[in-house]
Amino acid sequence: MKKVILSSACLGTTMVFAQVKDSLQTQSVEEVVMTASRKKENIKEIPGSITVVAEKQIQSQLTVNSDITSILQYTVPSLGTNSGQTSNTGQTLRGRQVLVLIDGIPQSTPLRNGARDLRVVDPSAIERVEVIKGASSIYGNGADGGIINYITKRSKTDKKISGISQIGFTGQPYGGTLGIRASQLLTGKINRFDYTFSLAYERTGYMKDASGVYLSPTYSTAKMDNYNGMLKLGYNINDNQRIEASYIGYSSRSDLNLGLSTGKYGIRPTIGEGVGKSLETTPQGTPKNHNIRVSYDNKNLFAGTSLNINLYYQDFKTVYGYSDTFLNGGQSNVISKKAGARFNFDTQLWNSANSQGEIIYGADILNDQTVQKLEDGRFWTPNMNMTNIAPFLLTKIDLFKKLTIKAGLRYENIKVNVDNFNTLSVLKSDGTFTNSIPVTGGKLNYNALVGNIGxxxxxQPYINLFASFSQAYSINELGRILRTSTSETIKSLETKPIIVNNYELGATGQLSNWLNYELTSYVSTSKLGASFVQSPDRALMIQRSPEIVYGVEGFLHFTPLHWLQFGGSYSWMEGITSLKDDGNYSAKINNSRISAPKVLAYVQAKPIPVLSLGLDMLHSFTQSRFEPNAKTGLYAYGEGYVPEYTVFNFKTSFEVNRNWKLSLGIENLFNKKYQPAIAWWSARDNEFVNALGMRGTLMVEYKF
Known part of the structure; x- marks a missing residue:
């Protein structure tokens, strides 16, 4: 029996579903084991739904596009479509911000959300991706819409050494430079010691649209050098105790030097042309993302109790392109350092033939230091130093091997120290600059008790029902609120946290040996949400107001023949807000958070044992939720009309022998000319860009 083990904990998370397509043999839900409450569990015990992107799915999608934001848009139903750029702006989960993790280490920077947290690790190092949908408080700040946890590869062999070597080439049918990527994975086990070592390098080529025209150089993924390294060492002290240490490093830098030709929204796209002189002094991208983790497990600390300890550290920096919106111009960055510890105890209360009960308890400690500056040293936000201490308790009862009840509490205690700073002078719509204002910092204290029950x-196997309630607690975009301050003290600013209440109801099951399904509905509310809106001078600001987001998603998976499988998913959501104190939810949350309805479909076939064929489809529906300004005819930011589009990707692999495999992927198979959703809803000339045209990837793999 093959099992998929999920290591993400989700106290405060309620709907869990494992979407596993890692072979042409459908795995029944009884075979899937996951960790949805800081421990391994059978899916039949979990009152909720998650999406799991398995290793073979990642490898298959990697053949088409190595950008993890693209891989996720094709595999996660309720995740927004990607921008095709280095930014994941607009790629929300169920209409809210998502917290990104690598092996449980936070990657997101919610104190100043820079939208660079999805592209922080190379897919070749990922064993699977766990996507927990809906508000979750388990990892602290930032999981309003859920969690995306990248679980990195580990040693699964008894050999002293084994590995996978890959080399691939990418190109488009319009001429220009080729892209190249190479990766090496080594794993092994020597007595009680095991190791995993991986390296990956990618040099992307130029990016062109379906007409062979250079895509906009702004936040472009073209001509980038991407590096990734991982070392994971484990030692089994005895049958009950294990210690593990790991390091993961990622770097992405651009040397694209194209000129920029600004287009006209809805009429002519912004493009890159010729070789231009760049004003950038630092390459765009994420020059560093270092992650260090040490864990200790004891399965039998004392009678009926196990212990898990995780210590971690992250050092992150990302750099944006040159902008003249600052006085004298400049490039901004986001710098974040995090250090944390998680202590988790699991005590078995009773365990009989037909029922069992347990409690899971412990505490999480996190220190997050985040700042946004210009590369010349000027501060755009002040230094923000957050300390979060959160004890938690979760109970679980299983009755008659049919009924599972879970309930948990978590106490959030957050303190943020904010330095004194001067606001930056930025460009206004009339061509003048704002005045710099000195702002006195201070201490901000937040605390709340959040909970979950499911x-x-x-x-019967064909119908399993679940219902749940969960909460998330976050201080999202504090930095953006501070940097636009018009007051001389932070005490007068609206910096209250976001508390999200998430309600979920669903059904899942296996109607036959060849059909699995899931249907989920959800509602999430917050008394004080946070959204980007456009100010009168067309600058972006944070709107704080009550919110309701609701939606549905469904999934079908068919395996009519042992060599054929197909299926798909559908997701739809809506969001409304109350802009007045009358409690009337008469306004809509804009499209920067509320994605257009999306259909994902796939077919995979293995007509002979050595040949695999696959076709993926993404269809994004029309989104027409707002009207342009009656006087100017212009849409406000986030409110632009979004037309529908459909894209197909093709992939195939051929196993030459037990060691060698050839793979071919074609992105945008029919060379569709279209614009990504963000190009339309942002309603800005410089962001109205075309999507990538047809591109092929040829990959050679050697396994030993």
Whole structure:
């Protein structure tokens, strides 16, 4: 029996579903084991739904596009479509911000959300991706819409050494430079010691649209050098105790030097042309993302109790392009350092033939130091130093092997120290600059008790019902609120946290040996949400107001023949807000958070044992939720009309022998000319860009 082990904990998370397509043999839900409450669990015990992107899915999608934001848009139903750029702006989960992790280490920077947290590791190092949908407080600040946890590869062999070597080439049918990527994975086990070592390098080529025209150089993924390294060492002290240490490093830098030709929104796209003189003194991208983790497990600390300890450290920096919106111009960055510890105890209360009960308890400690500056040293936000201490308790009861009840509490205690600073002079719509204002910092204190409760009843294999309530607590975009301050003290600013209440109801099951399904509905509310809106001078600001987001998503998976499988998913959401104190939810949350309805479909076939064929489709529906300004005819930011589009990707692999494999992927198979959703809803001339045209990837793999 093959098992998929999920290591993400989700106290405060309620709907869990494992979407596993890592072979042409459908795995029944009974075979999937996951960790949805800081421990391994059978999916039949979990009152909720998650999406799991398995290793073979990642490898298959990697053949088409190595950008993890593209891989996720094709595999996660309720995740927004990607921008095709280095930024993941607009790629929200169920209409809210998502917290990104690598092996449980936070990657997101919610104190100043720079939208660079999805592209922080190379897909070749990822074993699977766990996507927990809906508000979750388990990892602290930032998980309003859920969690995306990249689980990196580990040693799964008894050999002293084994590995996978890959080299690939990418190109488009319009001439220009080729892209190249190479990766090496080594794993092994020597007595009680095991190791995993991987390296990856990618040099992307130029990016062109379906007409062979250079895409906009702004936040472009073209001509980038991407590096990734990982070392994971484990030692089994005895049958009950294990210690593990790991390092993961990622770097991405651009040397694209194209000129920029600004287009006209809805009429002519912004493009790159010729070789231009860049004003950038630092390459765009994420020059460093260092992650260090040490963990200790004891399965039998004392009678009926196990212990898990995780210590971690992250050092992150990302750099944006040159902008003349600052006085004298400049490039901004986001710099974040995090250090944390998680202590997790699991005590078995009773365990009989038909029922069992347990409690999971412990504490999480996190220190997050984040700042946004210009590369010349000027501060755009002040230094923000957050300390979060959160004890938690989760109980779980299983009755008659059919009924599971879970409930948990978590106490958030957050303190943020804010330095004194001067606001930057930025460009206004009339061509003048704002005045710099000295702002006195200080201490901000937040605390709250958040909880979750869920129930799952496995009626029959063909119908399993679940319902749940969960909460998230976050201080999202504090930095953006501070940097636009018009007051001389932070005490007068609206910096209250976002508390999200998430309600979920769903059903899942296996109607036959060849059909699995899931249907989920959800509602999330917050008394004080946070959204980007456009100010009168067309600058972006944060709007704080009550919010309701609701939606549905469904999934079908068919395996009519042992060599053929196909299926798809559908997701739809809506968001409304109350802009007045009358409680009337008469306004809509804009499209920067509320994605257009999306259909994902796939077919995979293995007509002979050595040949695999696959076709993926993404269809994004029309989104027409707002009207342009009656006087100017212009849409406000986030409110632009979004037309529908459909894209197909093709992939195939051929196993030459037990060691060698050839793979071919074609992105945008029919060379569709279209614009990504963000190009339309942002309603800005410089952001109205075309999407990538047809591009092919040829990959050679050697396994030993």
């Amino acid at each position: 129930i799952r009843y496995n009626v």
